[in-house]
Amino acid sequence: MSKALTDVLREWMPHQRWFGGKGREWADVSEDGFFLSRSEPVLSVHRVRVTYADGAGETYLVPLSWRAHPDEELSAAFVGAVPAKGADGEDRENYCYDAMRDRDATPPWLVHLVAASTVGPMHFHPAGVATIPEGVPGDIVSTEQSNTSLVYGQDAIFKLFRRLEPGLNPDVEIGEALRRTENPHIAPLLGHIEIDDPDGAEPATAAMLQTFVRGASDGWRLATASVRDLYAEGDLHADEVGGDFAADSERLGAATASVHADLARVLDTEPADREWFAATARAMTDRLEAALAVVPQLEEHLTGLRAVYARVADNAEEVVRQRVHGDFHLGQVLRTATGWVVLDFEGEPARPLAERRQLDSPLRDVAGMLRSFDYAARHMLVEQPDDPQRAYRAQEWAVRNRGAFCAGYSASSGIDPCGDSPLLRAFEADKAVYECVYEARNRPNWLMIPLQSLSRLAAGGG
Incomplete structure (x- = not known):
């Protein structure tokens, strides 16, 4: 079946949101798989190794559910039909589906996690601190991109890491460390899954389970709603509008400082030296x-x-390097009735895992959030780029909320993260350069947002 299955996967994978090799020419593809459940539907898990024409390669994790007959209700999850021999020796076809989109195929993940199973090369590690909702089906989170997530009832969220790399994923490593601190600004880790490397390297992190944050609101949506409220009021300032976001920004700064402090307390730290700055x-x-x-x-x-x-190369700042979030922005935080919760500590998924686990300055996270405030303020200018009134109000909102975030961070930590720091300015500029490349490739009409910020940063503005 392997050749038939790899042909099906070669056709299907480039169209998936989580596949990172879009537009690249494939030289070869191979897979090895095992059965995670033989009940109905059968659930198999496959490591799919893609080699590109330039010699580079990636390995993806692809769970598949199998049915003897097509299921019209799963048409959106259909992967392909694979020839097979029936028990009677007759030729027939098995129909495979994306198992993460097949609710009937989702319970085995948590069943094995509760049992701390080992199935083939896959090892299940419950955290042992809370009840895992065994036997409940999972519903897919449609907004996922580089990974795929399932929500199990109202209690847990399961994240499958699609691209496999040897080593412990930072989201699991940091989640486990912060769970021990009982920090109120994280969603506690409930367990994780590893898969052995076929070439003998460190096992890769295949998935993780953490507490589902109920009744939460996405930070980006809240911030942009505040910006829309400001634009709708023709004669009010940012601090006069009912949807003012500054108090939330200040609390988010305090939450960020709390998470940074606990990371420094339970994981490695070291002073930055001249070599690191250079x-x-x-x-x-x-x-x-x-x-x-x-x-x-x-x-x-x-x-x-x-x-x-x-x-930065000539910097004399005293900087303590530590573990950080690494990809911090308004889309990575949730507001609940009791405060902010920070999610997704895996860093930028496009960077190699070893880089994402390196010690860094907390200012990288501060810079990421400051850039996110700029984006929230200016994203609606794309529709009316020549409206000076909107541009003024966007700047006013950004300055107010950036300042509030820094004030909250400072009040919680005793450290002003947004003073005249050459490193912070450089982190912001570096992030804006990255944004320019992203927008040029994906949303050219948004390119004005990071370019305008670079005008300020390159000129020495705040």
């Missing part, structure tokens, strides 16, 4: 040079940005 500046400069090929408009900011990065 390497950080070089990496930022290299990313800028590479971005120029994609975004020629960066040329006018080149001199200023190089100067921003050069100041």
